[in-house]
Amino acid sequence: MIHNILLVAMREFRQITGMRSFWLTLLILPIALAIGPIATKLMGSDKVQRVMLIDPEGREAIAIRARLDSDRQRRILTALSRYAQRYDLDRADPAALWAQHDRLYDDAEVTAFVKAGGMPVALATMKRATTPETPAFDPPEPDFTIVPTPPAIAKADPAALDRLLKPLIQPGEFGDKKAKPLDYVVYIPRGFGTSTTAARLWSSEQPAANFVQPLQSVLTLRVRAAYLQSTGLSPDQARAATTLVPAIAISTPAPGGGRERMLVRSIVPLLSAYILLMSLLLSGNWILQGLVEERSNKLIETVLACISPDELLYGKLAGTVAVGLTMVLVWALCAAGAAFVTQGAVGTFLRMALAPLASPWIILVMLYFFLAGYLMVSMILLAIGAMSDSMRDAQSYLTPVLLVIAMPFTIVAQGILSNTGATALKVLTWIPLYTPFTMLARLGGGVSVWEIVGSALTLALFIAIEFVLLARVFRASLLNAGQKPNLAALARLMRRDPA
Amino acid sequence: MDALVLDDVTKRFGERTAVDALSFTVKPGEIFGFLGGNGAGKTTSLRMVLDILRPTSGRIAVLGCPPGRENAADLGFMPEERGLYRGMSAIDTVIYFGRLKGMTTAAARAKGHDLLERFGLAGSAKMQIDKLSKGMAQKVQLAATLVNGPKLLLLDEPFSGLDPVNQGLLEDEILGAARGGATVIFSTHVMQHAERLCDRLLLLSQGRKVFEGTQPEARGRLPARLGIVSRDTPMRCPGVDRAEEVATDPDGWRTYDVTLGDGIDPADVLQCLTEQGITLRRFDQHRVSLHEVFLHLVGTNSADTQGQPS
Numbered sequence: 001m002i003h004n005i006l007l008v009a010m011r012e013f014r015q016i017t018g019m020r021s022f023w024l025t026l027l028i029l030p031i032a033l034a035i036g037p038i039a040t041k042l043m044g045s046d047k048v049q050r051v052m053l054i055d056p057e058g059r060e061a062i063a064i065r066a067r068l069d070s071d072r073q074r075r076i077l078t079a080l081s082r083y084a085q086r087y088d089l090d091r092a093d094p095a096a097l098w099a100q101h102d103r104l105y106d107d108a109e110v111t112a113f114v115k116a117g118g119m120p121v122a123l124a125t126m127k128r129a130t131t132p133e134t135p136a137f138d139p140p141e142p143d144f145t146i147v148p149t150p151p152a153i154a155k156a157d158p159a160a161l162d163r164l165l166k167p168l169i170q171p172g173e174f175g176d177k178k179a180k181p182l183d184y185v186v187y188i189p190r191g192f193g194t195s196t197t198a199a200r201l202w203s204s205e206q207p208a209a210n211f212v213q214p215l216q217s218v219l220t221l222r223v224r225a226a227y228l229q230s231t232g233l234s235p236d237q238a239r240a241a242t243t244l245v246p247a248i249a250i251s252t253p254a255p256g257g258g259r260e261r262m263l264v265r266s267i268v269p270l271l272s273a274y275i276l277l278m279s280l281l282l283s284g285n286w287i288l289q290g291l292v293e294e295r296s297n298k299l300i301e302t303v304l305a306c307i308s309p310d311e312l313l314y315g316k317l318a319g320t321v322a323v324g325l326t327m328v329l330v331w332a333l334c335a336a337g338a339a340f341v342t343q344g345a346v347g348t349f350l351r352m353a354l355a356p357l358a359s360p361w362i363i364l365v366m367l368y369f370f371l372a373g374y375l376m377v378s379m380i381l382l383a384i385g386a387m388s389d390s391m392r393d394a395q396s397y398l399t400p401v402l403l404v405i406a407m408p409f410t411i412v413a414q415g416i417l418s419n420t421g422a423t424a425l426k427v428l429t430w431i432p433l434y435t436p437f438t439m440l441a442r443l444g445g446g447v448s449v450w451e452i453v454g455s456a457l458t459l460a461l462f463i464a465i466e467f468v469l470l471a472r473v474f475r476a477s478l479l480n481a482g483q484k485p486n487l488a489a490l491a492r493l494m495r496r497d498p499a
Numbered sequence: 500m501d502a503l504v505l506d507d508v509t510k511r512f513g514e515r516t517a518v519d520a521l522s523f524t525v526k527p528g529e530i531f532g533f534l535g536g537n538g539a540g541k542t543t544s545l546r547m548v549l550d551i552l553r554p555t556s557g558r559i560a561v562l563g564c565p566p567g568r569e570n571a572a573d574l575g576f577m578p579e580e581r582g583l584y585r586g587m588s589a590i591d592t593v594i595y596f597g598r599l600k601g602m603t604t605a606a607a608r609a610k611g612h613d614l615l616e617r618f619g620l621a622g623s624a625k626m627q628i629d630k631l632s633k634g635m636a637q638k639v640q641l642a643a644t645l646v647n648g649p650k651l652l653l654l655d656e657p658f659s660g661l662d663p664v665n666q667g668l669l670e671d672e673i674l675g676a677a678r679g680g681a682t683v684i685f686s687t688h689v690m691q692h693a694e695r696l697c698d699r700l701l702l703l704s705q706g707r708k709v710f711e712g713t714q715p716e717a718r719g720r721l722p723a724r725l726g727i728v729s730r731d732t733p734m735r736c737p738g739v740d741r742a743e744e745v746a747t748d749p750d751g752w753r754t755y756d757v758t759l760g761d762g763i764d765p766a767d768v769l770q771c772l773t774e775q776g777i778t779l780r781r782f783d784q785h786r787v788s789l790h791e792v793f794l795h796l797v798g799t800n801s802a803d804t805q806g807q808p809s
Contacts, residue, residue, distance in 0.1 A: 004568075007598055015586055297582025302643070305549045305576040306599035308568055 004307040008315020013322045016286045025282050026327055029275075030334035049183035049211070051144050052168070054154060054161070060188040060199075060222060067214045068144050074110045075140045076119050083137050084126060092129035098122050143210060147182065161187060161200070169204050184211055192219070193226035269366065270416055273440035276370055277409055279327045280377045281402060287320045287378060288394040291385030300478050309475040313382060320378045321371065328370075365452055366440060369459075373436025376463050377405060383470040386477040408434050412441045429455050432462035469494040500563045502527045502651050502682035503548065508557030510543050510706075517543040519706040520557070525684055525699075530677050532693040533686035534789075535703035536797065541686035542579060544703075545655050549576055562651055572601040575649030579656040579686075581640050585629040589620060589639045592628060596643040607646055614642035618668065637665050641672065652676055654685035658692050670696060690789040700789075704797040718787040721795050723765050725757040726783035729772070736771035738763035752780055 016022055051068075055061035080098040084090050090099040097105065097113050105113070113122075123137055153164055171179040183204050189197040199219055201207065221242045228238035294300050303312060380401060388394035408428055415425045428438040429447075435455050439447070473493045503525040510518040518540040525531045535541050546552040547559060550566035559566050562573055583592050590611050597607025615624050618638040628636055637660070644652070652673070658666050673683050673696055687693055693700055700717065702710040710717060722740065727733055730751050734742045738760050746754040759768065765784045772779060 004599060007595070011584075011587075011595060015584070018586060293585065294582075297585070298578065298580035299582045299584065301546075301551065301578040301580065302576065302582075302596070302640075303599070304551045305574065305578075306568065306571045306596065308550075311568075 001311055004311040005315040005318060008307065008312055009318035009322060012290055012316055012319025015290060016323045017326065019286065022286065026330055029278060029331060048142055049144050050147050050180060052147050052149055052182050052185045054149055054185065055188040056190050060192060060218065063218045064186065064215060065146055067218050070107065070110050071214055072142050073114050073118060074105055077105050077110060077113050079140050080119065080122050080137065087130070087134045089126045089129040093125045096122065096125060158187065158189065165202050169202055186215060193222045267444065269443035270413060270441045272366055272370060273412065273437045275328055275331060276373050276440060277406060277437060279324045280374065281406065283320060283323050283327070284381050284398060284402060286323065287381045288385045288388065288398060289391065291316065291382060292388050292391055292394055296389055304478065309478055310471065313471060313474050316382055317375060317378055321374050324374050362443060366443060368456060369436040369439045372459050372463060376436065376466060379466055379470050383473045386474045405433060409437055412438050416441050430458065432459050435459045472496070500527070501525065501560070502529070502562060503684065504560040505544070506558040508547065508554045508559060510547060510552060511555045517706050521708055523701050523708065523711050525682055527682050528677060528680055529682055529698045530673060530696050531682070531684045532697035532700035533684055533703070534688065534690070534693055534700055534793065536688055539703040540706040541703060542655055545653055545686060548653060571599070572647060573650040575644040575647065575652045577640060577644040577654045577657055579659060581637070583628045583636055583640060586627060588625045588627055589615060589631065590624040592639055593642045593646050597646040600647040602647055610646050611642060614645055618642060634662050634665055637661055638668070641669065645672065650681055652681050652683045654683065656687055657685050658687060658689060690793055694789050702793060702796055709796045714789065717789060717792045721787045721792055722761055723759045723763065724785040725759065725765055725768065726781065726785060727755045727757055727779065728752055728781035729755070729777050729779050731777045733757055733768065733772055733777065735775060736768050738768055
């Protein structure tokens with residue numbers, strides 16, 4: 001029996017892997033994953049935004065420029081801190097600001113960082129602890145660049161600014177089409193803070209919070225200082241009052257810690273659930289194609305003269321499981337290749353993501369649910385194939401079945417990623433059709449042993465019953481060309497074993 | 500040991516009886532014709548022999564064993580509706596079926612190449628099935644049937660869909676297999692093939708056996724007919740049931756279509772006519788065809804096209 005099962009499995013495997021569509025489909029996922037970040041980067045608004053400041057008195061322009069620069073230095077300091085933590089560089093200067101991790105740096109600390117020499121000095125210090133394998137630091141791109149204000153605009157009548165700025169903000173429509181547009185123009189009127197004249201902001205699109213917020217903050221300080229002076233405080237006192245801020249020590253989880261840690265740990269289990277779903281969706285067609293070909297080409301009778309329907313069924317199941325595992329293996333090799341090529345960030349990320357697999361128990365559990373899921377769905381697909389005379393027939397059964405199987409996956413993925421819907425996830429865990437996907441997805445977040453064992457046993461029982469019932473449908477339908485069973489006939493087929 | 504024994508075998512599909520108390524025996528080395536119209540029960544019987552279907556009642560012995568895949572190594576089966584894996588090469592197809600019948604890859608490959616060469620397909624052995632013509636694919640199917648050198652060859656309507664060249668090839672293979680000691684059982688509703696090949700035959704009608712025996716025995720089931728041209732009627736001879744005058748020429752010679760009674764030897768009639776001094780210009784003995792026997796025994800309304808396996 002085993003000999004015949006293996007022969008059928010090998011033929012099935014060769015047939016599917018011999019198809020060009022198999023390899024095309026197989027490579028779609030890694031290609032999509034590779035293109036994804038590039039596309040996101042291309043589509044993302046990561047360009048440096050151009051800002052022009054018009055300030056006849058010159059005072060606020062300096063303050064705005066300083067604030068934007070301070071924000072950028074804070075981002076650099078945070079990035080340096082993560083870099084030092086990731087590559088174990090703290091020992092170069094344990095007292096340095098960048099060696100203090102998992103916290104938000106306040107303005108005073110940023111100022112101290114800049115005064116101490118900023119990024120160049122920090123990197124030079126870190127160099128004492130780097131190794132040849134340590135990748136170079138990739139500083140965050142600046143968000144804004146301040147462009148010089150043309151004299152004609154600096155000296156222009158405020159009433160004329162709308163007209164003068166249009167060609168600079170929308171050069172495509174009103175000016176030199178090749179000129180780079182300005183993203184923001186800020187006008188600070190003379191006497192701002194003491195008079196009621198409003199400052200103005202021109203923006204090429206909906207203004208972003210990371211610009212409006214610092215701008216508002218600087219101008220608020222100015223208004224408050226002016227108000228305090230008007231109440232009788234000296235300019236120094238007023239300035240001192242506006243710079244008072246509450247001391248809040250903000251702690252954040254380490255990179256890969258807290259919620260982030262849970263998310264990263266969930267990635268491999270969630271990805272394995274997604275891969276199970278994807279490989280089933282993709283191989284579903286091939287499984288059906290093989291069986292429908294045998295039926296429509298009148299091959300079944302020739303095959304059944306040599307082997308039993310059960311041997312044919314199990315051989316096909318083994319072949320399709322082998323196809324699924326091959327797909328997973330190829331995808332895993334692609335991931336390993338990506339990790340090897342990129343080494344740095346992706347490798348570190350993968351190390352964190354693979355952390356849940358450190359336990360052999362978890363690997364076994366994942367393997368069990370993966371294979372069980374594959375067998376459960378493949379069996380349904382084979383029964384569908386046995387009842388179909390053509391791919392068109394098969395598709396009419398296949399589409400609703402795959403929809404029912406795939407639909408809750410979005411709920412599962414969303415629940416895991418947003419840490420919500422725990423009850424829904426628990427319920428789905430106990431519905432055998434969804435158990436493999438839900439359990440695989442949940443493993444990263446930690447699932448109790450009794451839940452794993454209980455759902456595994458329930459799933460095994462369901463698959464055993466499914467095999468008995470659908471194998472009857474398979475055996476009875478193989479030679480019944482041209483007879484599409486309705487639900488009642490299907491139930492009858494499941495009840496009795498055809499002789 | 501008999502090659503095949505069916506003993507009181509019945510197969511029912513729900514209310515419908517496809518095969519009804521069928522009994523027959525096929526001796527080793529025989530070419531056995533399994534004749535009947537559509538829906539007579541031929542395919543159902545062969546499927547039971549192959550264990551694709553189980554009989555409702557009765558006993559079957561295939562090469563002395565109960566039906567089952569254990570016999571696959573000694574069986575060759577070609578179904579009525581034929582097909583092959585389109586993506587496989589000709590030689591791989593033959594090897595695959597050889598292996599399913601218990602052969603080693605090397606043995607199946609060697610025998611497969613021999614067969615393909617014999618069928619004029621040596622140059623196409625590595626071509627995919629979907630690149631072959633229909634006739635070539637039919638030869639590959641035959642090679643896959645014969646690859647294991649079966650002791651019992653079961654062919655279900657083997658000539659249907661074959662072009663005349665491949666029909667000739669198949670006839671030669673059937674005769675060759677029988678000469679090599681194999682037993683061949685084939686179902687057909689085309690009587691000419693049966694006439695050319697069968698040692699014995701069985702006629703089925705609506706699942707029931709209506710005849711089993713040799714071709715002469717089958718022809719013996721129909722009264723002999725004679726074509727006689729004489730001036731006098733042959734009715735005077737005993738054993739002549741009917742003498743219909745079908746033509747008269749101006750010289751008085753009459754053409755008679757004569758039907759003899761059951762078991763009457765035409766030679767006795769010739770002797771009687773001579774003794775009675777009846778001058779004969781022609782005395783033709785009409786050879787009864789299996790087709791006529793079939794129509795006589797089964798009638799013209801034997802088809803059952805209810806959609807169940809026949």
